[in-house]
Amino acid sequence: MPVFEKIGSMAKILVIDDEKPIRNTLKEILEYEDHKVDLASDGFEGLEKLSETRYDIVLCDIKMPNMDGIEVLEKVMEESPDVPMIMISGHGSVETAVEALKKGAYDFIEKPLELNRLLVTIRNALERKELIVETKNLKRKVSKTYEMVGDSEPLKQIKEMIDRVAPTDARVLITGKNGTGKELVARWLHEKSQRMAQPFVEVNCAAIPSELIESELFGHEKGAFTSAHKQRKGKFEQATGGTIFLDEIGDMSLSAQAKVLRALQENKIVRVGSDKEIKVDVRIIAATNKDLKEEIKNNNFREDLYHRLSVILIHVPSLNDRIDDIPLLAEHFMNLVCEDYGMPKKNITEDALNELKKINWTGNIREFRNVLERLIILSEDTISGESVKAFAQPISK
DSSP states (O other): OOOOOOOSOOOEEEEEOSOHHHHHHHHHHHHHTTOEEEEESSHHHHHHHHHHSOOSEEEEESSOSSSOHHHHHHHHHHHOTTSOEEEEESSOOHHHHHHHHHTTOSEEEESSOOHHHHHHHHHHHHHHHHHHHHHHHHHHHHHHHTOOOOOSHHHHHHHHHHHHHTTSOOOEEEEOOTTSOHHHHHHHHHHTSTTTTSOEEEEETTTSOTTTHHHHHHOBOTTSSTTOOSOBOOHHHHTTTSEEEEETGGGSOHHHHHHHHHHHHHSEEEOBTOOOEEEOOOEEEEEESSOHHHHHHTTSSOHHHHHHHTTEEEEOOOGGGOGGGHHHHHHHHHHHHHHHHTOOOOEEOHHHHHHHHHSOOTTHHHHHHHHHHHHHHHSOSEEOHHHHHHHSSOOOO
């Protein structure tokens, strides 16, 4: 047995090659590296094994009788495109390698196989596969987090409005109480727009001190103020090509409002400490829990900015106005929380759902999610009406 450094983690590998000595040699080498290896003598046997077993990597010879490796590659890419295919051949050519890579192969290695090259390729393929899986899981988790759950009439109207408005670049003002899901609406407007592949940049106007909001939005030049040690791009520049979401815009200072108005009018911004205009291409979505018309009367909000922002108005109803969605929301958050905690999914009774519908949800969806999490943690396998009565409200001493 040759001696070489072990690299990579254990994987389940299928070797497809019509030459028995090569199959056995690869099996011996890869098992020495702690991989689990299955063998197939031709393309048909290889595809049969692939239909029965999930493999991390496939090593496949190109020149084989009955069905060559390129045909196997094509079929695997149709059925399991995430499986890295490493093609091997003793009759290699540039054309063959290019064809294999174009059809989806991870890599092409010529015979006689150089062991270190083979092992490094397998390690890299495994790392890439793990990254793809992690990315898919993350995307699935993010999409679940920002899913719009419910089929009540108010929510149906919002979904229909999003479908109509999202493909345009119309500015949208989203109103509603805290915790109703205004950010969710903003994200779906972006996800269903032609800008979906570009950045979605969120700015919480209420969380940024008034003296820093202009720098946050428009950026600053080095030395513009005491702590400006280097040039910095603002959120408008970061969002170029995509969407900027100005959350709680009713809390923005009047001076910042004036600059935002100018940016909307001219599609240009000026960094703090500079007089150079920078062209920006962003879609503006704003949200507030305040009555902006009342704020205008009290001279806290510019009327001209309000009219610029409110081309489309979307009001997100409170949870109390859509209690018919509580069963679906409960199911959604139960799945989400149990998955996050790595615990088996719990059951919830009809009685529990009825008790949840009786609660005055002043904190809306945000409060509902927290209560479901509390019920999942404190209840037994089933969440009952008694569980809701016991745990939905703050526990007294």
